[in-house]
Amino acid sequence: MHPSEVLFQGAQRPVSLPVCDHYAGSEKLMRKSIALQQELGPVFDITLDCEDGAAAGNEHAHAQLIAGLIAGPDNRFGRIGARIHDLSHPAFEQDVTLICKSAAERLAYLVLPKVDGVADVKRGLDVINHHAKKAGRDGLPLHVLIETHGALAEVRAIAALPQVECLSFGIMDFVSAHYGAIPGAAMRSPLQFTHPLVVRAKFEIAAACHAFGKVPSHNVTTEIKDTAVVAEDAARAGAELGYTRMWSIHPNQIEPIVRTLSPDGSEVDEAAAILNAARQVQWGPIQHNGRLHDRASYRYYWAILQRAKAAGMPIPESAGSLL
Numbered sequence: 229m230h231p232s233e234v235l236f237q238g239a240q241r242p243v244s245l246p247v248c249d250h251y252a253g254s255e256k257l258m259r260k261s262i263a264l265q266q267e268l269g270p271v272f273d274i275t276l277d278c279e280d281g282a283a284a285g286n287e288h289a290h291a292q293l294i295a296g297l298i299a300g301p302d303n304r305f306g307r308i309g310a311r312i313h314d315l316s317h318p319a320f321e322q323d324v325t326l327i328c329k330s331a332a333e334r335l336a337y338l339v340l341p342k343v344d345g346v347a348d349v350k351r352g353l354d355v356i357n358h359h360a361k362k363a364g365r366d367g368l369p370l371h372v373l374i375e376t377h378g379a380l381a382e383v384r385a386i387a388a389l390p391q392v393e394c395l396s397f398g399i400m401d402f403v404s405a406h407y408g409a410i411p412g413a414a415m416r417s418p419l420q421f422t423h424p425l426v427v428r429a430k431f432e433i434a435a436a437c438h439a440f441g442k443v444p445s446h447n448v449t450t451e452i453k454d455t456a457v458v459a460e461d462a463a464r465a466g467a468e469l470g471y472t473r474m475w476s477i478h479p480n481q482i483e484p485i486v487r488t489l490s491p492d493g494s495e496v497d498e499a500a501a502i503l504n505a506a507r508q509v510q511w512g513p514i515q516h517n518g519r520l521h522d523r524a525s526y527r528y529y530w531a532i533l534q535r536a537k538a539a540g541m542p543i544p545e546s547a548g549s550l551l
Contacts, residue, residue, distance in 0.1 A: 231503060231550055234511045235527045242441035243393040244534040246307065247489035248272035249445055250476040253281025255293060262302050264479055270305035271540040272482050277311045278323045279341055287319035291326040298331035309371065311339035315352055324359050332363035337393065339371040342401070344378035346385040353391055369393045371445070374433050375401035387436040395433050396475065399447035402429060416450055417457065421464050434470040445473040452478040459484035472535065490539035491532045499529035499536075500547035507550070 232241055250272050252261040258281075261274045276297060282290035298308050312323035327335065340352045349372055360368045370391050374380055375398025387395055399420060403410045406425065414423040421427065430446070437444040446465035451457040458481045465471040466489050474485045491499075498516075505514045506526050513522040521529075530550070536543055537551055 231507070231511070231526065231530050235523055235530055240441040242531060242534075243443050244531075244538050245394060245443045245473055246271055246273050246486075246538045247473050247535070248476050248482050248485040249275055249394075249396070249473055250479075250482055251275045251277055251311070251448075253277040258294070258297060259302075260479065262297065262308070264482070265307070266302065266304055268482075269540050270307040271486050271538075272307075272476070273336060274308045275311050275339055276308060278319070278327075279311050279313050279317075282319075287313070288322060288326070291319070291323045292330075295327045295330035298327070298334050303334050306334055307336050309335065309337040309339060311341060311373075314340070314342035315348055316342075320352075321355055321359075324356055328356070328359040328363045328365070328368075332360050332365035332368065335365070335368065337369040337371050339373065339396070341373040341398070342375060343372060343386070344376050345382045346389070348379075349386050349389060349392065353389070357391075367391060371396060373398045373401075374429070375399075375405070377405060380429055380432060383432055383436040384439065387440045387442050392442060394443040394445050394473065395437050396445040397430055397433050397447045399426065402426070417461055417464075420447075420461075421468065427469075430465075430469050430471075438470060443473050444471045445475060446471040448475040448477050449481065450477075452480055455480055455484045459488045462488035465489075486539060490541055491536050493541065495532055496536045496541060497544060499532040500544040500550070502526070502529050503533070503550050504546050 250261055252258040258276050265274055276294040278291050278294060294310050310327055313319045338356060343349050356368060371394040372386055372392055373396050374383055386392060400415050403415050410423060410425055413419045414426050434444040449458045449461045462474050462485045465474055474489060476482050476485055502516050502521055503526060505516060511523060513520060533547055533551060
């Protein structure tokens with residue numbers, strides 16, 4: 229039996245996504261990002277941005293541009309999504325209509341910003357599903373930005389929605405929503421990893437995601453020249469807070485995020501060896517290098533292989549049938 233059939237009986241199979249989510253808003257940067265994805269492969273996702281990318285009054289044309297890029301031949305891997313305007317914005321349904329009409333089949337996901345709770349997400353999904361279904365697409369994945377007090381208060385209910393596959397932390401809007409009670413320095417390192425209210429929010433988002441097999445995506449690093457800062461933020465987000473994905477806002481940030489959040493090569497080899505041995509005994513307990521393993525650890529190592537695959541890492545040939 230395939231490990232996904234054995235290891236997740238009675239539980240939701242966890243979502244696996246590339247570890248980097250690269251945002252691009254202007255036409256120049258969107259096309260540059262797509263060209264880079266063609267060069268490197270689908271080791272990072274691209275989110276084309278309607279919300280912050282469109283000039284005021286140009287929302288219709290910008291959404292059409294995004295729809296054309298997603299539907300076009302340069303979207304080789306089907307790993308391009310779009311951030312739409314929030315529910316209260318006049319362009320919200322226009323974004324959904326235009327993008328789904330032209331690009332629903334090739335669209336990786338939509339990102340819904342500034343929700344104030346699970347009711348907003350459900351309302352957004354009603355509109356999205358209506359237009360996606362008209363275009364022949366069912367179950368279009370949704371990513372949700374958690375950046376308000378209301379969304380954080382209901383983050384577990386949001387993560388539990390089957391169509392939601394990723395929650396991202398919007399640190400700047402979240403800090404701003406405290407009206408000066410959290411200093412602006414908490415929008416960046418090192419304070420973003422030590423301020424109690426910010427860390428609490430990050431923990432709750434990550435915990436909610438992992439409870440329901442979804443992907444927590446860490447907020448952006450505003451430093452774009454010093455890639456060591458980006459790598460350090462990614463390392464802390466992964467090791468200390470349990471984030472398995474992170475935003476990028478500049479092409480220079482993609483490589484350090486992918487490198488830092490991808491599994492270690494030796495752990496990928498170990499995962500392949502353990503899971504192959506487990507398969508030989510029909511997923512019963514085994515000993516490997518003097519340590520006992522059973523289905524609890526098999527789930528961990530299977531997730532390692534999934535993350536390695538999403539990152540474009542070399543995977544032992546013997547593990548190919550496990551994925």
